[in-house]
Amino acid sequence: MGESEGFRKMELERRDQTRSSCNENMEQYLVNSTLHGLRYVGDRKISYFERTFFGLSFVFVILLSGYFITNVWNKWSATPMIIALNSKSTSVTDIPFPAVTICNMNNAKASKVSSFVKGSFNEFLLEGLCNKRDNLSSNDFSSNWPQFREFIIDVRIIQIVSQSCKEMFLLCKFASKVEYCMRLFDTALTDEGLCCTFNQVHRKYLVANYNVNDEWDVEVDEDNNLQPTDWTPETGYVEKIDNFRRFYPRPGPVGSGIHMGLTVVLNVNVDEYHCSSTDSKGFKVLLHSPTETPQIQNFGFSITPGYESRVVITPRISDANFKIRSIPQSQRNCIFASEGNLAYFRTYSRKNCELECQSNLILEACGCVLYYMPRTSNETSICNRDDYDCYSNTMRAIEFKRNETFTCHCLPACFELSFSGEISNAHLGTEPFHTKNNFIKAFGKGFVDRRNVAVMHIYYEYKFLRSSTKEEFIGFTEFLSNTGGLLGLFLGFSVVSLIEIVYFLTFRPYCAQRRQENVTKIAKKARRKRADNLEEAMQTQRSRFIGQISRKEMNVFRPAVLELTNKPHKINRFQYFE
Numbered sequence: 001m002g003e004s005e006g007f008r009k010m011e012l013e014r015r016d017q018t019r020s021s022c023n024e025n026m027e028q029y030l031v032n033s034t035l036h037g038l039r040y041v042g043d044r045k046i047s048y049f050e051r052t053f054f055g056l057s058f059v060f061v062i063l064l065s066g067y068f069i070t071n072v073w074n075k076w077s078a079t080p081m082i083i084a085l086n087s088k089s090t091s092v093t094d095i096p097f098p099a100v101t102i103c104n105m106n107n108a109k110a111s112k113v114s115s116f117v118k119g120s121f122n123e124f125l126l127e128g129l130c131n132k133r134d135n136l137s138s139n140d141f142s143s144n145w146p147q148f149r150e151f152i153i154d155v156r157i158i159q160i161v162s163q164s165c166k167e168m169f170l171l172c173k174f175a176s177k178v179e180y181c182m183r184l185f186d187t188a189l190t191d192e193g194l195c196c197t198f199n200q201v202h203r204k205y206l207v208a209n210y211n212v213n214d215e216w217d218v219e220v221d222e223d224n225n226l227q228p229t230d231w232t233p234e235t236g237y238v239e240k241i242d243n244f245r246r247f248y249p250r251p252g253p254v255g256s257g258i259h260m261g262l263t264v265v266l267n268v269n270v271d272e273y274h275c276s277s278t279d280s281k282g283f284k285v286l287l288h289s290p291t292e293t294p295q296i297q298n299f300g301f302s303i304t305p306g307y308e309s310r311v312v313i314t315p316r317i318s319d320a321n322f323k324i325r326s327i328p329q330s331q332r333n334c335i336f337a338s339e340g341n342l343a344y345f346r347t348y349s350r351k352n353c354e355l356e357c358q359s360n361l362i363l364e365a366c367g368c369v370l371y372y373m374p375r376t377s378n379e380t381s382i383c384n385r386d387d388y389d390c391y392s393n394t395m396r397a398i399e400f401k402r403n404e405t406f407t408c409h410c411l412p413a414c415f416e417l418s419f420s421g422e423i424s425n426a427h428l429g430t431e432p433f434h435t436k437n438n439f440i441k442a443f444g445k446g447f448v449d450r451r452n453v454a455v456m457h458i459y460y461e462y463k464f465l466r467s468s469t470k471e472e473f474i475g476f477t478e479f480l481s482n483t484g485g486l487l488g489l490f491l492g493f494s495v496v497s498l499i500e501i502v503y504f505l506t507f508r509p510y511c512a513q514r515r516q517e518n519v520t521k522i523a524k525k526a527r528r529k530r531a532d533n534l535e536e537a538m539q540t541q542r543s544r545f546i547g548q549i550s551r552k553e554m555n556v557f558r559p560a561v562l563e564l565t566n567k568p569h570k571i572n573r574f575q576y577f578e
């Protein structure tokens with residue numbers, strides 16, 4: 001019973017000591033803190049009312065600073081990025097000249113399709129190419145990609161259903177030098193059929209799984225010594241371009257103006273029109289990035305035969321600081337190349353992503369894809385006229401985002417290059433007066449009068465431009481500065497204040513406890529030593545007393561002495577220090 005009472009007493013003493021130590025620690029922090037107003041809360045020399053006033057004021061200031069810091073946090077979270085003009089200008093020689101895709105509005109040559117037997121497989125494919133749907137009955141024909149490709153290009157006799165690039169171009173000039181057109185232009189399959197493209201990256205740099213059998217250039221120029229090079233908007237040119245005429249995609253010439261651009265003379269060949277992709281005749285042209293597949297049907301502009309057209313290029317560069325990688329995609333609203341996950345295209349862009357997404361959704365809904373769309377397998381069926389209602393409804397559902405199923409979540413790329421053009425035109429002169437370029441008259445007055453010729457100049461107006469750069473609007477450093485400024489304004493808070501809080505919560509109590517333990521150990525050691533000295537002194541005194549008694553007296557007092565010397569004697573070592 002006495003033992004448990006002692007333990008209880010010791011526990012209460014320990015708790016009182018801890019409470020006293022905490023109170024002392026808190027009081028020392030309030031008196032010595034660098035935070036404004038806290039020293040008045042801990043000052044025992046002023047009244048309780050004054051201490052309460054400063055305490056409530058401190059709490060109010062904390063709440064007020066928290067409100068403003070919350071506003072800064074919300075701004076940082078909601079608008080983490082800003083788009084601004086780059087302080088450095090970019091030369092047109094550092095970016096590729098725009099890829100130029102030109103399509104004759106005639107989808108098929110009349111001389112080629114006139115021999116097709118009605119109801120044959122070739123006519124069935126022709127109807128899909130020309131988008132014929134009226135008064136045609138269904139049939140059992142279906143085609144996959146190899147069959148459709150063989151229809152477009154008959155490799156055995158090197159004939160093309162659509163107008164070939166060799167037939168389309170009468171003259172080509174780039175940067176004031178006349179060049180062989182087939183050296184500049186490649187055949188490409190677009191949503192307008194077979195077209196001719198200038199300055200697009202080689203197909204092995206365009207698609208992820210390159211297949212040489214998918215090449216369209218059946219009219220190969222064996223003297224063409226142009227070397228394809230890799231280029232992406234994010235990494236730029238992989239190798240240094242020492243001569244822009246030897247590589248493609250070519251960078252922009254060193255100058256601006258019509259003499260440093262691309263000039264082409266086009267042959268419409270009206271007599272060969274079988275089906276037009278529009279309600280007119282002429283050409284569709286699209287300026288686009290070299291890493292994108294042209295979608296010329298919806299975004300191309302028209303070039304009218306019998307006119308000379310000038311297209312002034314306006315490039316738009318969008319780049320980003322790599323620091324914004326730490327910002328989530330949903331907030332920065334763009335995707336880096338390493339984050340793009342396209343199955344067909346090698347380089348991510350918003351248009352490539354949308355085209356691939358449309359292909360996947362149409363394949364899922366209709367079991368086929370349109371002939372110009374990306375395919376992951378050659379066995380994929382090509383949509384025909386019987387599938388028109390299905391794929392047209394699917395396309396409209398995608399464009400209008402009618403439901404989540406038909407939605408393409410394609411964010412812009414963080415690095416993008418796009419082009420726009422300002423177009424002006426004038427009638428070609430065929431009258432007997434002197435003109436600058438007499439090669440137009442060399443084709444004959446009747447040829448021009450029949451509106452078979454169109455001339456187009458594409459060039460830069462300025463040598464330099466400024467890109468739009470995505471930067472952190474409020475970075476961590478700015479957020480820390482704003483937060484620290486508010487805390488300093490309202491509370492006088494600084495990094496030293498934080499160190500003080502850590503010190504008074506951790507180091508000071510620990511050090512105080514260690515000091516108390518050391519004092520306790522020293523006191524116990526001193527008490528033990530004094531008790532030992534006292535016991536030794538009593539033993540010495542007892543020995544002296546016995547030595548002073550005579551033998552005779554010893555015999556008299558022997559029993560008492562024996563009792564005194566044999567009886568154990570306990571000494572409370574601590575009673576002298578209580």
